[in-house]
């Protein structure tokens with residue numbers, strides 16, 4: 001909730017700030033800047049690059065601020081760490097009372113606090129020493145070294161002189177104290193607003209982890225092997241799917257028998273998400289490469305079939321007629337007209353298929369794999385190594401984005417006539 | 422017998438809903454080699470259907486077509502087509518489009534290049550040989566289409582509203598080009614058009630068709646195409662008889678259109 005408010009504030013703040021800064025500058029004079037009607041004219045809406053940059057920066061600022069990153073100068077309040085103390089008042093059944101102090105040492109996230117001893121002090125209740133870690137609560141069996149025991153009816157009635165009831169709590173400034181069901185003292189150091197690294201580590205921790213794993217590998221494989229294997233699976237699955245799917249799509253676009261035969265299959269399989277096939281594929285092929293490749297093959301197959309079919313159906317009949325009238329044979333029309341004409345559709349299909357395959361491979365590796373990007377993050381999550389999980393997610397995103405950019409580049413290069421007939 | 426012989430051609434489309442459209446009824450035309458015939462008529466009168474049957478893309482329900490004495494049964498390189506638009510191959514350069522026919526026949530490259538160079542010069546595109554066709558304007562694209570058709574040396578050229586998608590100025594220029602090509606190559610040409618002026622300018626013979634069923638309404642023999650070969654087309658339009666013939670045909674087509682409208686109103 002706080003994060004959202006923070007984000008909203010930064011969004012509005014950046015907008016206002018940029019507006020003010022730009023107000024003084026003369027805007028560039030191009031055609032769009034001369035348009036007077038821009039609201040509702042989609043072509044006049046150009047992404048504001050400053051907004052994009054600030055947007056990315058804001059994500060890192062918030063990430064850093066809420067994780068106590070050393071890269072960011074301002075942070076939200078951190079959880080309490082260090083030493084603190086409070087007194088408790090215990091009352092026996094017969095009304096006898098005594099005070100004692102509890103000394104607490106709170107270590108930062110993920111670290112163990114060193115045990116220590118304190119002087120017991122005078123009286124029926126003795127002082128206690130507690131060592132604990134931030135963001136945890138400690139149950140303090142205060143009466144272990146006291147003469148007034150809970151077993152014989154003694155109970156805590158006040159903390160720092162403030163009365164406490166069985167279901168109430170007292171704020172000591174550095175944390176809060178309440179009573180457990182059996183009357184023991186529960187101390188929770190104040191949490192602050194920062195994330196526990198188990199939920200979200202600081203950005204520099206993720207980067208550190210990246211270099212560490214790039215260096216040493218993870219789970220018996222180097223980082224590049226993990227990512228490389230995922231990519232190889234995608235490429236092999238996609239290529240196999242295309243090798244079968246494209247000719248099948250052509251056949252469906254050119255022959256009534258093929259279209260009739262495969263229509264029900266394709267139309268049925270198309271809406272089934274590849275993820276839903278994972279269990280079946282594991283049952284059939286086990287958890288080894290065959291299963292994953294087969295899954296990706298299926299994911300690519302239907303997309304490529306439909307793309308190739310659409311490419312054939314989309315050919316302008318005038319082109320076919322013209323080619324016949326120029327004396328071309330069926331084979332020549334296939335080679336010189338139908339295939340090139342379908343390439344733009346096939347490229348669109350290929351881009352979609354690569355995206356789907358990349359998503360599917362990660363999901364499949366989450367379920368069962370010895371190596372791969374998905375396996376890396378699921379293995380790390382079992383050990384609560386959140387920094388590896390986040391690093392994996394970022395790498396998966398970057399690679400997916402990279403694949404799409406490459407496909408688009410290839411498209412511009414190989415089918416420059418796309419959308420221009 | 423040389424030339425094109427269309428004999429008792431009828432075409433009926435049976436629609437899936439059980440009704441049928443009589444697109445052509447008993448159409449007979451005879452064309453001598455080298456003749457230029459334009460075909461005019463309100464839309465839906467079967468002009469495209471007629472051309473598609475001659476090209477061999479459709480089989481007629483009745484009648485037959487003979488070219489130079491043999492029966493037309495399917496598309497063939499002897500009958501070239503020029504479409505309104507969208508029939509060029511965008512994945513090929515201008516040159517590759519033009520030499521497509523010879524290339525498919527397996528003609529050696531040197532010969533093909535000579536043909537393409539010559540024709541591209543004739544249509545005025547010698548500087549655009551290696552350009553992609555989608556980079557050209559509409560008028561230039563139609564020049565490529567004409568050159569592509571001619572490169573294949575067909576006996577007859579069939580044009581379905583070849584200039585219909587062009588703006589008025591480009592269109593006027595292209596009309597001159599069509600006349601020039603006709604005279605220089607001596608090809609037999611059938612040209613379908615929507616424009617009465619174009620039909621007068623680009624037809625030694627002019628066929629006016631009437632709809633429902635599609636049939637020949639009237640045929641003219643005109644001197645304007647011959648005049649246009651050597652003169653400015655604007656002068657031809659001012660020449661003797663042009664305005665009268667144009668007005669006559671215009672009112673004839675107006676009447677047909679009104680008749681169609683009247684009939685649909687009755688239905689409604």
Ligand SMILES: Nc1ncnc2c1ncn2[C@@H]1O[C@H](COP(=O)(O)OP(=O)(O)O)[C@@H](O)[C@H]1O
Pocket residue numbers: 434436442443444462463464465466467468469470471635
């Ligand atoms: N494939 C077809 N199926 C059914 N009707 C058709 C088909 N092609 C043309 N027609 C009909 O035949 C008539 C003539 O069409 P067409 O030859 O395209 O006319 P034009 O080219 O003169 O405008 C029209 O009424 C049209 O609806």
Ligand SMILES: [Mg+2]
Pocket residue numbers: 468469470
């Ligand atoms: Mg037509």
